Amino acid sequence: MKKLMVYSHDTFGMGNVSRMLVICRHLLKSIPDLSILLVTGSPIIQSLRLPPGLDYIKLPCLTRTDYEAYSVKYLGTEIGETIQLRSDLILSAAVNYKPDLLLVDKKPTGVKDELVATLDYLKSDQPDTNLALVLRDILDSPENTIPVWKMRGYYDTICAFYDLLFVLGVPEVFDPREEYQFPRSVSNKVRFCGYLRHESGTRSRSEIRTELGLAEADKLILVTPGGGQDGFKIIATYIASLPRVQAKHSVKSLIVCGPEMPEAQRQTLHQMIRQNLNISFHEFKNDLVSYLDASDVVVSMGGYNTICELLSLKKRAILVPRAEPAQEQYIRAERMQSFGLFTVIHPHDLAPELLAHELLGELNHTHNRRALSRPDLDGLPRVAEWVSTLLFGSRKPLSSVDSGSTHVSLRRGVTA
Template sequence: MRLMVYSHDSFGLGNIRRMLAICNHLLDAIPGLSILVVSGSPVLHSFRMPRGLDYIKLPCFGRNESGEVAAKYLNTAADETVKLRSDLIKVAAVNFKPDLLLVDKKPYGLQEELKATLDYLKLRLPETKLVLLLRDILDSPEPTIKEWQKYGYYDALQWYYDQVLVVGMPEVFDLSREYQFSPCIAQKVRFCGYIRRDYGQKPRHVLRQELQIQPDEKFVLVTPGGGGDGYDLVDTYLQGLAQLSPQHNIKSLIISGPEMPLFQRQALQEKIQPYPQVQICEFTDDIASYMDAADAVVSMGGYNTICEIISLNKRAVVVPRIKPVQEQWIRAERMAGLGLFKTIHPDLLTPAALMDAVLEQLNSRSHHFPPVSRLDLDALHQIAQDIHTLLHSPTTRLVSKKPILFPQVISTQQA
């Protein structure tokens, strides 16, 4: 069986890390599976690739000074880069002939670069199953509904896709209801739960020895994900740390992320010089080991990071981003309401507020870990079951000639 995975990820690490975790599990769960990943991630080569998986690296997208999508490294126009990426994706599908195409987040791909491939598969390889993977929350409802209507994403789900897998729970965010999916589309939606993150490659005690953490020291991991917009969080943490007396005996590791601009990483390197108890590195593909070794975590509110926090039962302070979308804030607020961690709105972030929250987590006298039992963390198993079923089921996709009627955009309660 052949699985082709499309990840548009040109920004940050989140999507590609999530998709690779899913791919690794699928290779273990489905015998004889071959997976071809097609992605624009600039750090794809940094991850360990298991046997049975290979990838095609697309030219990277980034954003120019105006915030518009543009080629990140090539001196080519945006439309030229889209055409190049679109052709590469289609050629891969034509020659690989996937039994199933798994698409991450955007039904038509970035800048609609996937549409030619979808049309080809529908016409020439109609037996190929099409599955869209959505994270638990995309954005607050009103802008999401407007975007999906504007770009025809509801059409895509109705005409092209056999199933929509959501790595989340309706008890946290009912995506079908919040985004006003039609009954036809809602029938294709499968809530799979959240993705449980495995322990890392190194045991907790080994990593703490490598970091020279003494028995009487507390270890705080600071991780702003990809790091593209993580400087303020790290800088605020360092300012808060400077206000503490040495008796708190805290050792900190900052993983800045490969997307943090070089000048910001250099600025942080200078700021930590007076603090021998603070270390900084750019990237690791084994973040779970460092998180497991930590006594507390300071992070942003990305999907993968939150799944790691709750999977490893970590006490954490989460400062989500609120731009350009509200996804992280909605997730952080609702999960903090379940008692899974502490959250601070970025508008209320100060060195004192952050350090008070960190000390609260470090000094908690409770021996009970956060109530992760409230969340379903079995998404990988459920995804594997659903994809296995689709791979071994006959094609039943129907094409209707009736127009799709979309619901009106209504005011929806914001989280």
């Protein structure tokens, strides 16, 4: 049996752990006799469906208070002592689980360096353990990312500890080697894998539309701000835009506010909806992909997972990306819009009139969509190939590979 340990810190929203679970599910299907231990601080991990072969260790929750700033979410303890507790738990997991491969999401040394003790231990006491860093397509703007990576020594950490760096994107959309000024020693470890294709939902489009009471001529608009922690404005603006949309189309709405939306905001939205029978309001949907597939238009933020779902389902969508404190979502949305894939509204410009105008454009199919420019979606099998190489191959040749330019094409989806 091969053992894979996965670190996913999740201090804001539910995107990181959801993405890593998508990867873990595919790895368990692709690699026989694999055991996965997920170490995460996500508060919603117990609500997610976990595949056989995977278990998790729950770290005390943190929350992001500002750019690169964190506080303790529930315990009421100081951030320093909580980070130490988390660090000790991660190290204990590595010591006792003895992974063949450690897969680290996003931060090379973890939140506030909580992974450093584990990295040092693995290098000195378990030198046969391979390490891979997983980066989504975009972390943040270069202006924000480069100073942080230099200050925290991330470039040196990658050189010293990591065998490979998986980028879950394509360089035609965003090339971190150039945008973030990776040294050659780091660039050589980069493997562009492509975006992650999401599987179809467990229920059919017709089944979902019947459940929601849609007639054949009805249009379904799904609104989802991800975890919902900062999604109130999007939903409130959508509700205010509906009279203009409903004047032109027979529309039913499914709003999934997210499990992390504050209770007071949820109650305010309930009051705005009142007894409107054409709006279905939910906190969470375990099989959201089925509902996305049944929809005619989606209104969402611009998180990585949501974009992958929309691309996989070839959905018309209006994106209202988060633009602060991190600009990752806005940059991604703008790049996708430049390929004609989605409509984007900057959150500062969001207003009922504008949203209604864009919704009508999507419902009327007046916005052209260039299907040939869809980014490559074969990220999961490529990640599985590289993980298999790290699990079953020789470490030293991989660490010295000088072909870090391996990437996939935006239009044709082929390795180049």
